Amino acid sequence: MEAAQPTWQLPGLVQSAHCHVLCRETRVLPSIATPPRKIASTQSVSKPVWSGVGTVRCCLCCRPPEGERGPTPRFASARGRSDPRKWNPGSVEGTLPVAGAGADKVKIGSPEFAYKAITSSLARQPPHHPTLQRKLTLRHSARPPPARHTPKPCHSVWLPRTRTAAVSMCSVVNKVCASRKRKRRVSMAAAAPVFWRRLLGLLPGRPGLVALLGRLSDRFGRNRDRRRRRTPWLLLAPLLSPAVTQVTSPPCCLCPEAVHRFQWIRNLVPEFGVSSSHVKVLSSPGEFFEVMKGQIKSARRRVVMASLYLGTGPLEQELVDCLENTLEESLQAKLPCDLKVSILLDFMRGSRGRKNSRTMLLPLLQRFPEQVRVSLFHTPNLRGLLRLLIPERFNETIGLQHIKVYLFDNNVILSGANLSDSYFTNRQDRYVFLQDCPEVADFFTELVDAVADVSLQLQGDNTVQVVEGMVHPYKGDRAAYCEAAHRRVMGVIRSAQSRQHLLHVQTFHSDPLLTHEDAAAAGDRKPAPDTWIYPLIQMKPFEIQIDEIVTETLLTEAERGARVYLTTGYFNLTQAYMDLVLGTRAEYHILLASPEVNGFFGAKGVAGAIPAAYVHIERQFYSEVCSLGQQERVRLQEYWRRDWTFHAKGLWLYLAGSSLPCLTLIGSPNFGYRSVHRDLEAQIAIVTENRALQQQLHQEQEGLYLSSGVVSSATFEQPSRQVKLWVKLLTPLIKNFF
Secondary structure, X not given: OOOOOOOOOOOOOOOOOOOOOOOOXXXXXXXXXXXXXXXXXXXXXXXXXXXXXXXXXXXXXXXXXXXXXXXXXXXXXXXXXXXXXXXXXXXXXXXXXXXXXOOOOEEOOOHHHHHHHHHHHHOOOOXXXXXXXXXXXXXOOOXXXXXXXXXXXXXXXXXXXXXXXXXXXXXXXXXHHHHHHOOOOHHHHHHHHHHHHHHHOOOOOOHHHHHHHHHHHHHHHHHHHHHHOOOOOOOOOOOOOOOOOOOOOOOOOOOOOOOOOOHHHHHOOOOEEEOHHHEEEEOOHHHHHHHHHHHHHHOOOEEEEEOOOEOOOHHHHHHHHHHHHHHHHHXXXXXXXXXXXXXXXXXXXXXXXXXXXXXHHHHHHHHOOOOEEEEEEOOOOOOHHHHHHOOOOHHHHOOOEOOOEEEEOOEEEEEOOOEOHHHXXXXXXXXXXXXXXXXHHHHHXXXXXXXXXXXXXXXXXXXXXXXOOOOOOOOOOHHHHHHHHHHHHHHHHHHHHHHHHHHHHHHHOOOOOOOHHHHHHHOOOOOOOOEEEEEEEEEHHHOEEHHHHHHHHHHHXXXXXXXXEEEEOOOOEOHHHHHHHHHOOOEEEEEEEOHHHOOOOOOOHHHHHHHHHHHHHHHHHHHHHHHOOOOOOEEEEEEOOOOOEEOOOEEEEEOOOOOOOOEEEEEOOOOEHHHHHXXXXXXXXXXXXXXXXXXXXXXXXHHHXXXXXXXXXXXXXOHHHOOOHHHHHHHHHHHHHO
């Protein structure tokens, strides 16, 4: 049945086809008309018009009041003055009531508008409902066009067919929307290669080095120019969908839209509903170490440990002894021995030095060969001549196994901490202990097994070999290896999604006539959960980017009045995350390590300059915050504690008007280039409605931020914050490796 035409339309628009996603009524949005890139200074340019080329459709939940005018586009410079050469999407304002926005004014062309329009349409679709695939072409258009100017397509976007792909496309839109709002410092970018060229003249007698640095300088300058010349705007239409019969189902605690606003995550990963009483936040390294030892001693079925490496100190040896004693007790027990130990580490980091993680675990392998499995992940990106030339320690910059999961029977610890003595004593991190969560434990067991299957297997004689039938990570074909790893890991995620969906139907929908209260009283159903856990996986070498998609969407979704507390031990945000922080309206409090508590502080050689490189990156970001006048909205804080180092990472989200967080991200990612593009990462999103658990998360956040100071301009005037010239020059080239 066709939808009724609306009684209003924006000025200058063309009526278009019907949209059945949300309100069953047609709403027409204009394609943003942008001028040609180069316009002579003497050429008169009229105002842009809303053209029918690239016109897209969007469903809005209600009509505007009678007589309300639509948005009026205009050209504007970054400072708000009229400028025919620049198009500022943020200057187009309207009062269109977007779903979930209430009476707020929403900027057409802002990340908030793009996100809300897309998620409004997605929320009404079944998880795998196909959408109309339509190619959207945005063209330059001005009125009247120059006589010799022929409009050319500048962007082509394919609307996704599935809801999962739509969320991915939404992240792309958010990234581009936010990046357009950033202020480009053209003079500094143009001056950098020239300044470098002058420095090259001071290197007499080294023509090879001069030629190498010269080519790097040229490449760096060309990349900056290319980024600066990109088209200023990308418009993505909300998905068009045919009319779908609404599926009615018995009310339950998981299905209704009103439960919590983050249920869209379950379209990407499995959703685990648990009771908040099973979630405990650990606060100190000592507590983390003691809980781990106690869990190892009480384990009867499985011990699964994934970490970057295992240290070689006395505390690490104590942990290995606990494993050995537990395995010995399982052999002496009268019952059949079914305790299995699986340990996943990184090959490069675990093989560093003569005494390393491999030598620490060899006694367990030799004594319990049938019960212990040690897997060493080797990145497929380190191969051939590169593998032979890069020395030890530096080869770890290419890619690592960075997942940190510690699992004992049905209990799971998610953390960013490694298995090393400093992480058990004076290196601050975050830890969450999930007790009696069998579904979560099964998922992470399968995930670690999947990565272990594509890793090298440590043998009792300290050699390694691949699993039978598996492609070698650095000797075999790279594409074939990555494809096999992708299938193996995504198989775990999809099977867990199917299991959780089936479990949900059996638990909450097997008898639609029975209410939850009656079921809980009868004891034949689980109590309604008040906390939901979503595992987020990021393995870019295998083309798995779930964590990146979810994190970008969360940063974009944070509205005005919301507060985001983000912490990382290594402040080196990706450009996409940085753009979203600067381009959205939420309040951000970013906690990072001061140079004295950085893990590389005092290191020998080039690694000793890494804290200074982080200071340089921090100063550049702070300068950009100041240039945009956002010091009150985006605040940097530095963690400092005598004789401690800082390694905490994660995020807390406080909704507008709330004093407690409703969501947290905790795990291994550092929100940097390495976490997104090079390493294997895993974390969980915890969404809770329970005030006691929210209070735990709030106290954890406050405890970390209490040991910090606010960053200001005076911070970078301190003698310890002075960065040497060679570090400043080298940082842009190597920042993607640490």
